[in-house]
Amino acid sequence: xxxxxxxxxxxxxxxxxxxxxxxxxxxxxxxxxxxxxxxxxxxxxxxxxxxxxxxxxxxxxxxxxxxxxxxxxxxxxxxxxxxxxxxxxxxxxxxxxxxxxxxxxxxxxxxxxxxxxxxxxxxxxxxxxxxxxxxxxxxxxxxxxxxxxxxxxxxxxxx
Numbered sequence: 001x002x003x004x005x006x007x008x009x010x011x012x013x014x015x016x017x018x019x020x021x022x023x024x025x026x027x028x029x030x031x032x033x034x035x036x037x038x039x040x041x042x043x044x045x046x047x048x049x050x051x052x053x054x055x056x057x058x059x060x061x062x063x064x065x066x067x068x069x070x071x072x073x074x075x076x077x078x079x080x081x082x083x084x085x086x087x088x089x090x091x092x093x094x095x096x097x098x099x100x101x102x103x104x105x106x107x108x109x110x111x112x113x114x115x116x117x118x119x120x121x122x123x124x125x126x127x128x129x130x131x132x133x134x135x136x137x138x139x140x141x142x143x144x145x146x147x148x149x150x151x152x153x154x155x156x157x158x159x
Contacts (some may be wrong), residue, residue, distance in 0.1 A: 002035040002065065009033065010067040014052040015040030026069070032078045037067070038154040045110030108139075 002010045009030040011023055015038050027034035039057045043048060113130060117123035127143050134141040 002037070003071050006074050007033055007035045007071065008076065009070055010035045010037070011063065011138060012037040012061065012067045013039070014054065014061060016057070016060050022048045024126075030070075033075075056097060102137065103137045105137040105139050122153075145156075 009027060009032060010111045011027060011034075013036070014021070014024055017023065020038070024036060027036045039061060041052050041054070041057070115123050115127050115130070124145055127145070133142040
């Protein structure tokens with residue numbers, strides 16, 4: 001899957017390989033995205049009943065397509081390097097618009113406001129209105145939305 005997705009450096013190996021440190025070192029040193037698929041036995045779960053052995057892992061790996069380093073058809077320029085080159089050629093971004101303070105804040109001290117509610121209660125809109133009010137009072141504001149994936153169902157219950 002990693003090679004099909006375009007990963008330019010892929011290794012699949014056993015955790016019991018004698019040069020595992022070198023395998024990881026090479027992946028980290030590779031200039032670009034690397035995937036190291038390490039097969040091993042979890043020592044924390046089901047270890048007493050686990051029939052898997054290092055030898056069994058080696059046998060399973062021997063039946064799969066080996067991957068050991070650079071994938072020739074996926075070689076390309078490193079993303080960050082290419083991005084920085086393109087960004088350097090762009091015009092500088094304009095300064096952000098300034099919202100002039102038209103009201104005096106009640107306090108210059110740091111304030112935190114938490115708005116809670118369920119989907120459909122205009123909580124996000126209320127947060128935006130509150131932030132705009134702070135900006136118009138000359139304050140620095142931020143808004144963080146935590147839009148849970150269980151929209152219209154609420155948070156999962158703890159049992």
